[in-house]
Amino acid sequence: MPSAPASAVLYARLLGRARLRHLQLMVAIADQGNLRRAAEQVGVTQPAATQALAELEQLIDTPLFERHARGMRTTAAGQLLIPVVRQMLAALQASTESLSALQQGEGLLRIGMIPAAASSLARLVVRDFVSRHPGIRLEVREDKGEHLMESLISGGLDAVLSRQPSPLPALVTFHPLLQDEAVVLAGRQHPLAGQPGLRMADLVQARWLLAPAGMRVRDLMDRFSATADASLHIHPVTTTSLAFLVEILKDNETLVLIPRSLGYSLCAWGLACALDVTDVSALEGIGLLATPESLKHPAMQSMLDVLQQGAAAIA
Template identity: 45%
Template sequence: MTPSPPAASVLYARLVAKGRLRHLQLLVAIAEFGSTKRAAEQVGLSQPAATQALADIEGLLGTALFERHARGMRLTQAGRALIPIAKSAMDALRASADTLHALQDGASGVLRVGAIPAAVTGLLCRRLPALSSRYPSLRIEVQEDRGEHLLPEVSSGRLDLALCRRPAAVPTACRFVPLLADTPWVVASPSHPLAQQPSLTLDDLRAACWLLPTEGKGVRSLFDVMFASFDQRPRLHPISGTSLPLLLELLRREPLLSLVPGSLIAPFCEWGLVTRLAFEVGGDFDGLGALLGPGSDNPLVATFVQEMRGDAA
């Protein structure tokens, strides 16, 4: 008869009593390199010591975390479940060490801020330099990423807050503070034939060739609504995506139009790289705000949000 697996509480007690941070570090390295030897070199262990450490942690858990094969190590189902947690723990430990070092080095505080690209240009580029001048000893670390990637970072406390659009579902431990209204702009190169027109119609826009973001973005939905009444959609460029450098380069090279959040593209219009065309896009479009995590009672977070709110004013 096969013995029953240990209860979750038993596994937890074993890890607390006998597990080590070095175990977690080694597991993450083996998963990354697919080799005990290379992982051992990475974490500063001899290969026999690394092999023994892996055997120890698998023994504590009562299950294999890796499959051994001719070309190295491959995660088992249990390993695939554990490694993201181990990596998260090591990342949190590294972030804590960075924070402690900054405080010991004279910083008054450390804020870890996530931001989607539109929030970087729409909020941070406009407000962060002045905030930094007023609080020169405050360390601010900015992580740019997509909103869906930032949300779990805020929920877990690895980020103090994220500047993004309102999530479809705000986690119970978080709250969302609106900061800046936003609207999509129709943009093109300053040399585009429509760039100097004092007013434009949907027929004018439909006759042009368009560069679109990928499906699922809010501006893509508005684009579909704009031309829903036409039997024939506008011509579409074969390249689509969300890369801002690529969008700017394609608009520079070819007579294309694009629909882009104003918060994202406004600085580039101010610098003369692109031009906003004379057409107002209707429809609902989410603005930018701050997603605050479990540590939102931190006075530094409140100060930062107030500074960002000043941009909306």
């Protein structure tokens, strides 16, 4: 009979003998860089922490930390293992918070949002849904669409506000909410603010802030650049941060092509303005993604109703 692979043996050993306190201590040492402070953080004595670390390193037959003059630093093995353990402990903490809400008799709804959805639809969730359902705890996570989709399929989220993925995974339904398009944003005092009937060709001489590669609006800008009569003047910063974007647009010289859904709040708050450019392109809309199981949540239909009504008013 062939022997089990070394990785399978190590995995079985960790499952059988590793303790959560071992894992908690491992992360604390990595964060503190000092065994004494890590022991205090975890709530054990320093001798107990020393013994626990020795047990863990013996268990995996690999040192996780090395000592130096100012404390402890992770080895290559520690750098590989600790991020995984950190994520596992964070997931466990999130689960206990959810469990606590259920034990206290409160409902719980876990929603994921891409930044564009958070910018345009979050206020509907906060203002309308929460006021209708004061007894429901709402957990909101903002992330990339692909990461949120993984959590939805695995059951970690009840719904996701995002663009429709292609292909749409089996057993996931998409409920359209908000149409979207590319818009050109500028500072409120930009010379072109308020000027009607602009076209992209009129903006060739402007300085442009580019979105990161891979975003749909970046593809549109690359296409515009390829067909422009002159080379575009490109801002040296590339960012997805709305805070950075606002600071850059304050120069009243730079323009940015951005989804209307993402720039909606910036214009509503008076932090930027959308130029009247008539030949921008439509983008994939934003909707609610859910599974048959998550649609059974007693508050999900109310959430969908709130979003549909609010999105219609935004449009």
